[in-house]
Amino acid sequence: MDISDDLQRRIGVFVLLALGVVVAVAQLYDVYADVVSDGASLFISLVEFSFPGLLLVAFGVVVGWLYLNDWNGRHVLRVATWSLVVSAGVLALQAWVLGIQLFYQNGTDVGVIASSNAAVGLVLGSFIGIYSVMRSQDRRELERSEERYRSMTEDVLDSSDVALFVLDADGDVVWVNEAVADYFGVDRDAIMGRPKREVLSETAAAVAEPTRFRERLEAVYDADGSRGEERFECHVLPGDGREERWLEHRSRPIESGLYEGGRIEHYTDVTAQKETAARLEDRERVLRELHGVLMDRSADVDERIASLLDVGRKQLGLEFALLARVEDEDVHVRAASPRDWPLAEGETYPLSDTVCRRVVETGESQRFAHLSAEAAELTDCLSHADVDVESYVGMPVHVDGEQYGTLAFYGPEPGEPVDDWEMTVLELMGNWVGNELALARRRDEREQVLRETREQFASLVGDxxxxxxxxxxxxxxxxxxxxxxxxxxxxxxxxxxxxxxxxxxxxxxxxxxxxxxxxxxxxxxxxxxxxxxxxxxxxxxxxxxxxxxxxxxxxxxxxxxxxVTRDMTERREREQQLEHERERLEFMNRIIRHNLLNGMNVVEARAGLLSGRVDPEVAEHLETVQSRVRDMVDLIETMRSFMQVLTEEDGERTEPVVLDAVLSSEVEKARKAYDDATVAYDPPPDVRVVGNDLLPEVFENLLSNAVQHNDSPEPTVEVTARVDGDEAVVTVADDGPGVDEAMRDAIFEKGEKGFDSPGTGFGLYLVRELVASYDGTIDVENRPDGGAKFTVRLPLAAAAVEGVEESELVSD
The missing domain is CATH 3.30.450.20 (PAS domain)
Known part of the structure; x- marks a missing residue:
């Protein structure tokens, strides 16, 4: 069961008083016994009682002091308990000594009692001495702690840039540092110990929005400690004993220690951060305005330059701005802001009378916050225009690498120095103006060329x-x-x-x-x-x-x-006529294929039946007939292939053809047809060339030509193939008499053949036409060691397909 503090205090005081009364009664009874029973002197007895009496009086004073000073009840009760325990211990010791003497020694010994009391005093003295030493150590440690605390508060917290308020649980100001007085202009000693709500009226008077400031803090105090960390900014205005600054308020509850339940408030000076943020915001605004001006393609160059001048002079805080073109010794004003400035747009002034001459002379940017102090020789400039110039910023403008003029800003009063960032922005303006003027110049030149081109085109089209x-x-x-x-x-x-x-x-x-x-x-x-x-x-x-x-x-x-319309009537009629001729050629091709060729095959078959069944005299004629029939069949086959190239769509179509398959087949045929000839073949890589089903005719004719025109009894023909870039190169070389240089250029013409040469004279012509239909080439040359060499170049199928696709894309 919990006992109240007041009851504990009352019980403790009662116990102490009871002990005191018991001791006093015992002492008084001892005096009485000495005087009445033993006849001792009353004076001596009183003198003997004086020392314990004084102790009892002191003890009574202590008890009264404990009661009147409203000590904590637990502490009073603890004092009473220790007093009772110690008293009981001393009495027990004395009873032990007296009992031993009475029962075992039949009397008391004053020396023993004295020694016992001395032992009690010794023990109590030891405890008191130990307690004194401990109290002294505690006192010294407390003094050192207080010294450290004073050092921390005075040397550290007082010198801190953060203003500190420490409030107790009742909301009273228990401590503030020196920064509070500096920031808010208040007397530090005058606010210590006062309720913070009273101090608010003095600190709020220093800020820009005092009512808002009070409301925010009072809301925190009214929350009775339930509000956690608070943070906001306030603007302190300049005044008596304080400077203008921005402060960040942060406060939080004190959760332990001496001031548990109170709050600690911090006011941090964030003026530098606010100024930096303001500068950055101002720079961002300028850049946005510049971006808006530069990207406004709805306005022409002069309008954007005028807007740019407005942005620049507002940023610098100067009243006038202009873009001037410098030519020889004159300055021509291209644009001015405001437009009604004495140096008006379109006007011309001597360069020597302008501040810009320094920029022109040096070719570098110039800036003067106080013209008369920094460039006294320029103070008489612009006097003819009744313009007083004290501050100036100017930079050169270049167009296509040549100095065009200047971009300049003026003020009639001394101004603030222009920082590097502003100068960089202004120089960027100058660069942009130069680029825009260069673009405008080139645009004007292009428009002039375009106008001339249009006029020429119109004249050309009209004619x-x-x-x-x-x-x-x-x-x-x-x-x-x-x-x-x-x-x-x-x-x-x-x-x-x-x-x-x-x-x-x-x-x-x-x-x-x-x-x-x-x-x-x-x-x-x-x-x-x-x-x-x-x-x-x-x-x-x-x-x-x-x-x-x-x-x-x-x-x-x-x-x-x-x-664009073109009359194609005549061309269409020609194409129709060519189509008609093509149909006639197709008709002739069919006649040759089906009638003439079939008839010659019948003649050759019947002549073959007569072979060996006629007289020798007739056999010679029969052999001539068979030879001529074979020549006619070869001629018909050649004409049929040639007609196919001219008439059939298949002759115009191309497709990838495996080159090795064609060459191997034709070489094998030539070996079987010409027993006495040797045909060597070096296979090509596995490639495909542009061709169709008539490609074998090319190499059949070349191989036949190499053997038939060879005067050697055992002709030798070499066939090789290789890849050269996007072409396949096939050579057919023989060891015959070669090609007559006089006939070399005409060897591929129609009907060209030697008098003694077999064949029709159309073979090489057909070869050339077929190779040309594949976008290839063929030529002939004599070999150094004798014989002729025909070289055929055919495009590889992949390259040809790509070429066709490209041509189709171009035509589309």
């Missing part, structure tokens, strides 16, 4: 007669008309300008919406091409190839169309 070249507006109406259009379509400009392009199409095409479809394709794809019938003014029709190109401006908006 073209082979093509109808005219413009349409975005809705498809005619906007221009050239000479070729008049020539081809028969209309004069006055008859077609403003008319819709539908008027040039046949009625069926108009009803099908072909004009609108072609314009829509050109609008979506950028360009479209077509062929078809068109109508002239006289109603006659002509076959035309037409291209329509969409014309767009720099923003991508459609401005109209350019239409």
């Amino acid at each position: 073209v007669e082979e093509y109808a070249i005219f413009r349409l507006n975005a809705d498809g109406h005619v906007a221009s008309w050239n000479r070729g259009a008049r020539q081809i379509k028969g209309y004069e400009p006055s008859e077609v300008l403003g008319e819709h392009v539908r008027m040039f199409y046949p009625e069926a095409a108009r009803e099908a919406g072909e004009p609108e479809r072609l314009l829509s394709e050109a609008r979506e794809l950028g360009r479209t091409e077509t062929e078809g019938w068109r109508v002239r003014k006289d109603g006659s029709r002509f076959w035309a190839t037409v291209s329509i190109t969409a014309l767009r401006d720099a923003d991508g908006d459609l401005r109209g169309f350019l239409k």
Whole structure:
């Protein structure tokens, strides 16, 4: 059960009083016994009682002091307990000594009692001495702690840049440091020990928003310690005994120690950070304004330069700005801000009368916060314009590497020095102005060239007669008309300008919406091409190839169309005539293949049946017949291949062909056909070349030519193949008489052969035509050691395919 503090104190005081009374009664009874029973002197007894009496009086004073000073009840009770215990111990010791003497020695010994009391005194003295030493040590440690505390508060916390308030649980100010007085301009000693709410009126008076400041702090105090860490900023205004500064307030509850339940408040000077943040924000604003000006493509160069001057002079805090072009000894004002400044746009002034002459002379940026103090020789400048200049910032402007002029800012009063960042921004402005002026100059030059080109193009287009070249507006109406259009379509400009392009199409095409479809394709794809019938003014029709190109401006908006029309009627008629001739050649090819070749095969077969069954005289004629029949069959086969090249679509198509397969097959055929000949073959790498099913005819004719034109009894032919870049190179070399140099250039012509040469004279011609159809080449040369060498170059299939794809892309 818990006992209240007051009850504990009362019990302790009662115990102490009871002990005192018991001791006093015992002493008084001893005096009485000495006087009455033993007849001792009363004076002697009182003198004997004086010392214990004084102790009892002192003891009573202590008990009264404990009660009146409102000591903690537990402490009073502890004193009473120790007093009772010690008294009981001393009495027990005395009883022990007296008991021993009475029961065992039949009397008391004064010496023993004295020694016993001395022992008690010795023990109590020892304890008291130990206690005194310990108290002394504690006192010295306390003094050292207090010294350290004073050193910390005075030497450290008082010298801190952070203003500190320490509040106890009741909200009273128990300690502040020197920074509080410096920051808020208050008397440090005057606020110590006062409630913080009273001190608030004095500290709040120093800040920019005192009401807001008080409300925020009072809300923390009203929360009765439940608020955790608080943080906000306040602006201290300059005043009596204080400087302007920004402070960051941070406070938190004290959770342990002497001031548990109170709060500690910190005020940190963040003026430098705020100023830095303000500078950064100001710089960011300037950069945003610059970016907005530089990226505003809706304004022309002069408008953006004027905006740039406004941004620069506001940033510097100067009143005037200008961009000037320096030429010879004169300054021409290109732009000024404000525009009504005495140095007006378009005006010209002597360079010697301007502050800019220093920039022109040195070729470097110049800045003067106080012109008369830093550049006295320039103080008379601009006097003719009634302008007083005291502060100046200027930098050179270069266009295409040459000095154009200056970008300058002026102030009539001495100004603040321009820092490096501002100077860098201004120099960037100067660089941008120079770049924009250079771009404007080149743009003007390009526009001039473009105007001249347009005039030349218009003149050229107007004089073209082979093509109808005219413009349409975005809705498809005619906007221009050239000479070729008049020539081809028969209309004069006055008859077609403003008319819709539908008027040039046949009625069926108009009803099908072909004009609108072609314009829509050109609008979506950028360009479209077509062929078809068109109508002239006289109603006659002509076959035309037409291209329509969409014309767009720099923003991508459609401005109209350019239409180019060419009369292809004659060409179409020629193509139709060639197609007719091709059909006739195809008819002849069929006759040769099916009629003549079949008839010659029948003759050769019947002659073969007669062989060996006729007289020797007839056999010689029969052999001649068979020889001529074979020649005719060879001629028919050659003509058939040649006709196939000219007439069949297969002769125009190409595909990848394995070169080794073709060469191996033809070499093997030649070995079987010519028993006396030796045909050597060096296989090529595994490559594919451009060809078709007629490619074997090339090498069959070359091998036959190498053997038949060879005068050696045992002809030797060497066939080799290799890859050279994107080509395959095949050579067919023999050891014959070679090629007559006089016939070398004509050897691949039609019908060329020697008088004694077998064959038709069309073989090498066919070879050349076939190789040319594959985009290859063939040539012949004599070998140094005798014989002829034919070299065929064929494109590799992959390269050829890539080439075709590229050509198709170009044509599209």
